Amino acid sequence: MIVLPESLKARSLLMLSLIFVLSHGLSIFIYESNRERSILLTEAADLAARISGIVDLAFGFAPNVRQGILDAAQTQFIVTSPDIVPLNTFDCLDNDFAGEVKTRIENAFAHHPDYRVEVCVMSFDSPALLVGLGSENTRDLLVNIQFPDGETASFRATLPLPNSLYGEAILLYLIVVTIAAVLLAWFLILRLIEPIHLLGKAAEDIGSNLKVPPLPETGPRELRVTSAAFNVMQSRLQRLMQSQTEMVAAISHDLKSAITRLQLRAEMLADEHERQGMERVVADIQKMVASIVTFVRGGASREPLQKTNLSYLIESVAEDFRDEGKAVKDDVEDGIQLLCQPSELRRAIHNLLENSLIYAGSVEISLTKKDGNVIIAVQDNGPGIPEAHLKNVLRPFFRCEPSRSDSTGGQGLGLAIVNSVAQFHAGSLELKNRSSGGLLAELRLPLKVSPNSQHRAKKIDPLA
Structure with missing residues (x-):
């Protein structure tokens, strides 16, 4: 089973990279398939012109001098012999490629129709006629020529095969080009996908x-x-x-x-x-x-966002309750700052403490930082909330006790207001029953994530 990346960015990058590598690999394969044939045919034409020039020069001299001229024309790729070598002693290729080589060599002697020319393109495993010729990296070529005066000459030549592209150089090329293409594709994908990310974030914020x-x-x-x-x-x-x-x-x-x-x-x-x-x-x-x-x-609420000393805010709310004779204990980490609506957040903290004091004789509130969040925890020793209603009590007007009396909790809006304030500040409110008895309410607010009203300050113009 193929496991694809989760993100659209990664999937797009993977798809583009695969297309790029496959297209380059296919192009190199097609080029390599035709490259050897083209190079060998070009070398054969060049070799034919060279042999034709040597023959024209030698034929201009007397027969007893020709062999000296032919011997002087020998190179590491051409060996001459005064005697014709029978073609049937070799495994001559009989295919389209060999036919094209023969045609190019015969065309080189077209201006000498009285010359008799025989051509053999030998396979790799043919026995070498002369020492030093024939190898796995060459294609052997035999050309027999009979002059009009009956004299003969035989040319044994080699056509060097081109090196394969499938080596270290092409691998290095593919690696370098692929890395460059991936980096460019990543940049373009980021610009194309960013608006989708903003749209999803906007839908979440709204x-x-x-x-x-x-x-x-x-x-x-x-x-x-x-x-x-x-x-x-x-x-x-x-x-x-x-x-x-x-x-x-x-x-x-x-x-x-x-x-x-x-x-x-x-x-x-x-x-x-x-x-x-x-x-x-x-x-x-x-x-x-x-x-x-x-x-x-x-x-x-249209209250502006302000950098607020959250530690002092919580201590002041707890102090107000203590002034009223309520048993409220605070354990607050000093110096915690938060961008928030201070009045709305103060009201949320007040509601949490007030809600707990209705059902419990004492309440403890704490403030800590953890994993990039501030956690405001309020715990009491009251009866708690039935597990089935822990989420329901966050809805407006829902109460475990059906009456609307102040003595039993009011109208059922206190926790709903706290939840609304938490969501505005990109946070959450979670209620838990304590194992030792009572309720634990945790208000989590992100430290480094701006409230929802600030999420779209950045403008993006993706490939306009």
Whole structure:
């Protein structure tokens, strides 16, 4: 089974590299297949012209002088003999290549139609006629010539075979060219894939914060169309959320007016018992409306991001509870800085402590750094939360206890607000039941990753 890389970058690079290596290898194979034939034919034509020149020169002298001229014309590649060597004593090749060599040599003597020319292209395993000729790196050639006056001469020549391209040089060439091509391909792939990465990141960001900046509509036409469609979708979602926020604000305004009138009427009741009961009902309604409005508007907070001393922030919240007589213990690592919305984060920490104090007599909060995250841990010695509801309690208005009484936890929005703040800051909220009893709430926030509203500061123009 073929295991492919997980990332699109790696798969694209692998595909381009394979195509590059295969195309180069095929090209070299085709070139190598035809190169030997072409070189040998060129050498044969050159050799034919040389033999023709030697024959023309020798024929201009008397027969008793010709042999001296032929002997003087010998080189390391040509050996002459005064006697014709019968061709049937050799294993002469009979193929297209041999036919082309014969044709080129015969064409070299076309201006001497009275010469009788015989050509034999020998295979590698033919017996050597003369010492020093014939080897695995040569192709032997025999040319018998009979002059018009009956004199003869035989030329034994060698055609050196070209060295194969399949050696160290070609391997070095392939390695160097492949590395250069891979580096160039990696650069181009990074530029092409980066917009897809940004699009995926934007989709992740928009799930927790609709106010992230829009995607830059730059680059190739397909990317511009995709970015524009994504921005339109984000704009529509923003308008939808804005209309919902405005609707809740309008409803809360009308409810507050009605609650105010109801409170005035309650104060006018003559019966003290009835008046106190009515005032408690009005107070519960006010708190309920305030909680809902706070939750809805929390997702639309416009508080600017600030570099905040998180250690001091947590200590100050814990100190406020202790001033109220609550048993809150803090164990905070000093000097931890975080880019955040300080008021929103303060409210989230306050909600965690307040939620634990409702069910437990004492609470401990700690702040540590681990693996590039800050971890705000709040643990208590209360009854904990049933395992089936550990995720449900992060949803708005969900409560393990169905009443909405302040004494048993309020409206079920405290943890939902904390979770919303965590997601805005690219973090998470996790609830666990402690083995020794009680609940552990861990708020994890990344130290080096900017909140979602900052994710798209970088503009990319991929191969526009």
